[in-house]
Amino acid sequence: MKNGGNKGVGIILLIFFSFLFSCDFSPKERDKLREVYASYFFFWGFFHNYNGHYDQAISDFNKSIEINPSYAGAYNNRGLAYCNKGQYDQAISDYNKALEI
Numbered sequence: 400m401k402n403g404g405n406k407g408v409g410i411i412l413l414i415f416f417s418f419l420f421s422c423d424f425s426p427k428e429r430d431k432l433r434e435v436y437a438s439y440f441f442f443w444g445f446f447h448n449y450n451g452h453y454d455q456a457i458s459d460f461n462k463s464i465e466i467n468p469s470y471a472g473a474y475n476n477r478g479l480a481y482c483n484k485g486q487y488d489q490a491i492s493d494y495n496k497a498l499e500i
Contacts, residue, residue, distance in 0.1 A: 437467035
């Protein structure tokens with residue numbers, strides 16, 4: 400039941416953010432919204448990683464990186480999820496990307 404509530408909130412937030420992106424904002428405002436949207440997926444990735452759902456965490460961090468390719472924290476935490484799965488080459492690659500940024 401608890402997970403269903405989390406998914407409901409997530410769906411509402413996704414609809415809200417989709418609406419915001421369809422509005423006519425200045426480039427600076429749009430960049431700020433993009434940061435918030437990327438942070439949304441980062442948060443869920445962090446949550447899934449903490450709870451041992453590494454594949455879901457990686458998927459969420461991928462979405463965060465897709466929205467904001469310069470989000471070093473998303474690369475770092477995706478690297479942690481890969482490390483937890485034993486995929487060390489991918490983890491090292493993500494850690495290096497986070498350091499590069």
